[in-house]
Amino acid sequence: MTKITNKSRVIVAMTSLALIVCYFVPIWRIDLFAPQYPEGLTMKIWLNTLTGDVEIINGLNHYIGMRHIKVEMFPEFSFLIYVVGFYILLGLLVAYFGRLAILFWYLVFTAFGGVFAMFDFYRWGYDYGHNLDETAAIKVPGLSYQPPLLGHKRLLNFDAYSLPDIGGWIVIIAASIMILIWIFEYYRHHKFPVKFSSILMLPILISISSCNVQPEPFKLGTDVCYMCKMGIVDLKFGSQIITKKGKVYKFDDIGCMIRLLKSGTFDSNAIKTMVVADFSHPNTFIPVDQSTFVSGQEIKSPMNFNLAAYTKESDANRNSENSAIKFYNWNVIYQQIE
Helix, strand or coil: CCECCHHHHHHHHHHHHHHHHHHCCCCEEEEEEECCEEEEEEEEECCCCEEECHHHHHHHHHCCCCCCCCHHHCHHHHCHHHHHHHHHHHHHHHHHHCEHHHHHHHHHHHHHHHHHHHHHHHHHHHHHHHCCCCCCCCCCCCCCCCCCCCEEEEECCEEEEEEECHHHHHHHHHHHHHHHHHHHHHHHHCCCCCCHHHHHHHHHHHHHHHCCCCCCCCCCCCCECCCCCCECCCHHHCEEEEECCCCEEEECCHHHHHHHHHHCCCCHHHEEEEEEEECCEEEEEEEHHHCEEEECCCCCCCCCCCEEEECCHHHHHCCCCCCCCEEECHHHHHHHCC
């Protein structure tokens, strides 16, 4: 009979009890962003209900023939609370008996539950996005509106994001800890040298890296400037705003980004970072406060703001042969553009 250490048993018990939080916080979220909704619309999925801007989303979906979203259309809400209770109980049994075999079956059930949950979500999304009302006011032949299973997807003029919420991250971290404890205990019994502290740090490092949202490379012929609605055709002049929720707003000209910021329609408190494209290395991005900006009529940007950004001042100096070219920092150009 293979036993796990007392330290592992305590961690398993605490991890299992942490799942109780899932009864009081949302598990999943879907965020929708569009020019008319710059702050976004959110639908939050709990173990037994839906909250957020559900009615506004239903009103918009009505025009393209999608069914109204309501709690009654999800039979899963009637038993999900018991599923989470099962995993809490099973985890506590692992901690009580301290047997590696029970922990293994906990992981088997966890894998099965995860695969089933994602398949069920995909099945619902497919039916919801494809089974449309033929009498809808807006019909685009051949176009469906299936929401993303995970991550981002463009739906007409909306950017849709599907991501775990607080409860979902608790489940993911709890499952990761259980997996790492099993790995540690398995190799401990097989005399493989594994440091316990290093194993337990992995979920923390994974969660930190997953929150590190990065700028997205521009896609010529696909990306559109959020402000002026022109297609992005030149990588050297672009800029991006990245929000704390991970939403990326793309602009074909630095001036377009500044005009949006000054328009009063964008919540500056939601911004995580702002970046500009390095003129010398397209699709390489620089934080605005670390950039050297060059301005002059010799620089022809898409919307005629005539601004270019550089990582190094030495790179910018290559354009300084023309006396009409001037150098600025972010605060100066922000104030100059109206």
